[in-house]
Every structure is written in structure tokens, then in C-alpha cells.
Amino acid sequence: MNFDLSEEQTALQDSVGRFFQAELDQTRLLKIFDSDDGHDAQLWKALGDLGVLGLMIDERYGGTGLEMLDAAAVAEVLGYHAAPGPHLGQVLAALAIAQCDDDALKERWLPRLASGESIGTVALAEAGNAWQPNEWTLIKSSTLSGSKRNVLYAQHADIMVVGVAGGQLMLVEHPGESAEISELPGLDGTRRIDHVVFNDTPAVALNGSAGKLRDAACVLLAADAFGGARRCVDMAVDYALTREQFGQVIGAFQALKHQLANVAADIEPARGLYWYAAHAFDAVPEDAERMAALAKAHLAERFLNAAREATQAHGGIAYTWEYPLHVWLKRAVFDRMYLGETSVHRARVAQLSSWAEAS
């Protein structure tokens, strides 16, 4: 038994971490956060070159052929650095295409998704917080009509995986040409969202499980949230070690120390939760859906809590737009709300646990 990342996985995390350390300083992060479209083409290309976009794409199609645990380990780093851009939608769209059995589609899109040359996204939510596959109402047909909300980077997308009634998936190629896309004034400047109206938009059916796509999204969000929460603690600790009041660094004040200790103890143990959820996605199918839901619910809550506490721990500086902590605060709100808020996933956990049956 070895419940730890492999050396390769740790090295992967380190190299992606070093990349962001070098390429994404606070100035650049805030610049992208404040930019019109939240997408930095140069950064995106560099991520593609680094192999981050095609981790789970088969080597045959230009990817690295790794598993969810690897992708989640990287997602933690993305969360830690609040990496801006269409990454989440990219990974999910590629997964949806990879699990269908249309080889022509795979050949057409997977290599471009792996390199970052094309951008992919997923259109899940409908009005009324309808994120879950069983809530989708868009009618399945060779042309789609209706709308989807909160679609990641739809304006940039070359392909869009769309959830339709019956919990099925369809693919719209070049949605910009056949659907009406309007930008939503999103809170999280690192993950932009759009409103998409389909009007006789041509689409092809994608066989494969929408549930699996949702599980993947849950795991990736959980990993992102863990990384983000850890960053909040690190920022608050660094600040507590430098800021002085009453003639001493504020980290010596016990009230603040205990506040930070509580947050740290709230999140640190949860690293293994997202690891196991990712591992279950890869290797323990009977546990995969439940653990993905549990990890998403738990870590999204922890991240938002950590961001709140870190904000308080900083004082006035945290309440400014210039100081970057708000980037994580908003990312935490996103991680918690995207794909449905916590109680939705906790209810799923309860259902999937068969707690009602005596053990």
C-alpha cells in the first residue's frame, strides 16, 4: 500500500508550479483577471506546450495518456496559482470526446485540444440552477434550440459539448457560427462564463456518460479548491509573519494564530480526499460517483471558508482590488457554485451511500 502521489506525479506538480511561479506573477494575474476576455493566448499556448492541456488525452492523439489522479494533481496547482483561462472546459470537452466512439471526431479534435490550438467547453447549466444531467431539458435533436447558462469561455470555443434531456451529450462544432453567445458579467475573472442561445444549431450526438463527465468536473473542482484553499492559508501566514501592529508581527497574536490554525486544520487533511476521489474515478468505479460528489461538496466549502478567513486575517488590504487575495475569494465562489452548490452534492452523497439500508 502506498497512499501517496508517485514521484512522477510530484514532479509533474513541481514543474507546473515552477511554470506558474515564473510566468504568472501577481501583475500578470491581475491583468488577465481585469482583461476583456480573461484569456491570455500566450499563457494558453505555453500551457499547451507544457502538456497540461492534454494530460488525459491518449498519446495516439497527441496527449500524455495519463489519468484523473494526474490531472487532479495538476488542477491543485492551477488552483494554487488561480490559473486563468479555459482549462476546465478544455479538459472536460476532451474527456467527453474521448469517451465517445466516433474515431473521426477524436482525430479531428483531440490533437488540437491537447495542444491548445482549439478551445473546448461544456454547456451544462440551464435556468433554475439546473446543472445535473437529470435536470437538463434541452431537446436532443440534430439541431438544438434553447439556451444554456454559465458556459465557460463559450466565446472562444471551437467545440462545445452540450448536455441535453435524458442526461445525454451532444457536440456543437464552431458554436460561434451557429449559436448566439453573450458574455455574462462573471465574478471570477479567471474563469469567464457566457450565455448561449441555440437556434437550430447543428449538433451531433456523443455517446458516453454525462455522469462520468460530471464526476470528472467534481474531482477537478475539488482539486482546484484544495489548491486555492492552501494558497489562502499561505498568503495569510506570510502576511501574519510580516505585518506588524502593537510593536510585533500580527502572527504572534494568539487570536489570529488560532484563527489560522483552525483554517489550516480544516483544509490540510482534505488533500487525501481529492486524491482518493480521483483515484476512485480511475480505478474504483463503484466508489467514483459518491467520492466525486463528496470531494466537491467538502472542498468547495473548505475553500470558501479559507478565503473568507484569509480575507479577515489580512485586514483592509484584502478588501482592495489591487491585492490579489480577492482573486481566490472569487474563485472559491465559482468552485462552490459551478455544477451546483454544496447541498446538491451532499444530497447525492446521501443517496449514493445507501445509508438508509442497515449495514
Add this chain to the structure above:
Amino acid sequence: MDLSYGAEYEAFREEVRGFILANWSPAHARDTERVAAFRLQATEAGYLYRSIPRRFGGSEQPADVLRAQVIQEEFSRARAPMEVVGNGVRMLVPTLLECGAEWQKEKFVPPTVRGEVDWAQGYSEPGSGSDLASVRTRGELVGDEWVINGQKIWTSRAHLCRYMFALVRTEPEAPKHQGISYLLLDLDQPGVTIRPLKQVTGQSEFNEVFFDDARTPADWIVGQRGEGWQVSRSTLKHERTGIGNAETYLVQFSKLLGVARSATKNGRPAIEDPVVQDRLAEIEGYLQSHKYSTYRQLSMNLAGKDPGPVTTMNKLVVTNLGHQIAALAQDLIGDDSLLLPVYGRDRKVGNERWMNQFFGSLGVAIAGGTSNIQRNIIGERGYGLPRDNVVPGGKASPDRKGGDGS
């Protein structure tokens, strides 16, 4: 990531199962002689007291956390007795093995691991809890005996224990931490008065212990004079580094599910209530986190890697888990929580037994270093935040450790 044990350990598991099957029946659980005999056999077979040398009654096995884990799993599944529970095995024995004289190990370790004698932990005093190094109980060497005067308090099970290991001030002139010795003493003597304290549960488990010219031989000291603080650190280390046990709380949670199935809410089983489900899932999030956190810590220890600040958090994490379970349990049992529970594991008692879990969870938050002390440790040792300026008697004590509490 590899969660399987591998062929070697699965074979070992079979061996352990076979052993238990051949030698233990749950029907013997209350037969103390059979329990003792089984422990001897299990030690002989290498399953218990693995880190204790054979000559002191252990089985002297090479360190192997996975084998230990397999043994734990199989013994608990079969409800077979494991090592004797108590401060003796958990704290004194490791301390003696690390710091004790040879004759002390020979004299004290074997009867302790056989469960023939148990030990009280004589650390806390009325004036010294979290600030443990301020103990005032005095020990004076008169001839070939220590003469002890003073008082200990909150001493768990002292009324049932034969011996005590105690922190006693023997060098009153030396600085706080350098004036303490770690003494062993026989509680069965005229100079010792043990007065049980009625606890919040209504039962008496801990005690006040008064020393009035109590005596112990000069060589019943572990380590040198004035080294008691360091010696006690090694005991505390054994108490705290036990990577908070997830198993205990997994079991509590499954019992909580049982209550949720039998309790009703709005005329339906409470387990079907969305609010109850939400709270269960919240606890499950913390519980599974802790479970995999312990897996990770075990794996990293095994590989000689440092798991990082999480190692300072285990006690606070399980304390919080216990509180959450207690809170939901009370809502589930409803007005049964107005009843004072009968103590012990009497199966005839009803839902109010959950109030014991509630009180127990509060004890966990205090004993072994309070939650605030844990937060100091997390902040200071885990994240390098500066010590706060504790000012006893008007001046900061420079060598104060973040949290001394026993």
C-alpha cells in the same frame, strides 16, 4: 497510488485470521484469564507488543506499519483482545524503553504488558495544567528514598492503579524546566491519599491524589535528577504522535447512521430527512478526509518523507469530528438526551448512551493538551508563527514550549 496491500501482506492477513480463528472466540471476552492467555499467545506469535523486546514481554518485531495495520484490522473485525489499554502500555512502557534503566525495564515492563499492573499519569496539578512545567509537588531525597509532598489532580484511574509515573519538583533552585524529575511510585502506601472526583458523567474516573510524606526508592527515577521534563516529552510524544485514529470515528459514524435509521423525524425515518442527510454528508466529508489523511501520513512515514504541518493537526481534527458527531447524535435522539446515561457498555441502555459520547468528546478536547494548546502547536510548529508572549509573574519565560499540557 496503490491501495492494495500486496501479496506478502495478504498472506500475512490470512495467517493472522487463521491464528485468531484457532485461538479466540468472542464468547471468552469477559473471561479475564482466557483474555490474558490469548494475549500471551498473540504476543508469542508476533502480533502484539511488536516494538517491545522479547526479554521484557514483547514480541520484538521489525517496524512495519502495514503489518500493524493488518493486525489491527483483523483483530478488531474478530473482536479479539489487542494490547492492554491504559497509560502503562501507551505511555510508561515506551518511555522506559527509551529512557529507563535496565532494571526498571525488567521490573516494570513485563507485568505492565501482561495487564497485571496499571499506571496513573501524575502530571496535572491544581495550579499546573497547560503550563505543566510549573508543577509544584516536591520531592526530597532523604537517605535512600524520595519523600514526596504535594498534590496531583485529574489523575485518571488512579484509584485502580498500582503505580504512578509523576512529574515532581526535585531541584527547587533550578529554572522551571530543569527542576523536575520523573519519578515512579507505589500508590499503595500510607503517604498517598486518593480521592475520586465525580465527573461530568456522574461517574468517578479521575481523582485527586495527595502526597503526604509519600515515599519511593531513590532509584525509582527515570533519567537523571532534573531531566524529568525531557523524559516526559518522550511520553507526550508517544501520546500525541499516534496519528489520530480514524477507525474510532468511522465506527462512531456507522453507529450514528444506526440512530438515524431508527429515529424518526416528521413521521419518517430521520435518515430520509434532507437536513439530516446534509449534516451526515458534511461529517462524512471530514471523516473521509481524515481517513485518507492518515493513510497519507502512514505512507509518507514509511517512505521516510515528511507529511508536513498536517501532523500537528490530528488531535484537533478528531476533536472536531467528535463534536460534530455528538451534535448530530443529540438532535437524532431528541429528548432522550435529557436523560443521564448509565455508564459503561451495558447494552440494555437506550439512546441516552450517546450522551456518554458527548461527554467523551469534551474530555478529548481537554485531556492530552487542550484544543487551544493544539492551535498554538499548529500555528507555531506547523507554520512558524512566533510564540505568544506568555508572561508568568510579569516576565516572559524564554524556554516555554508552545503548549505543555499533558
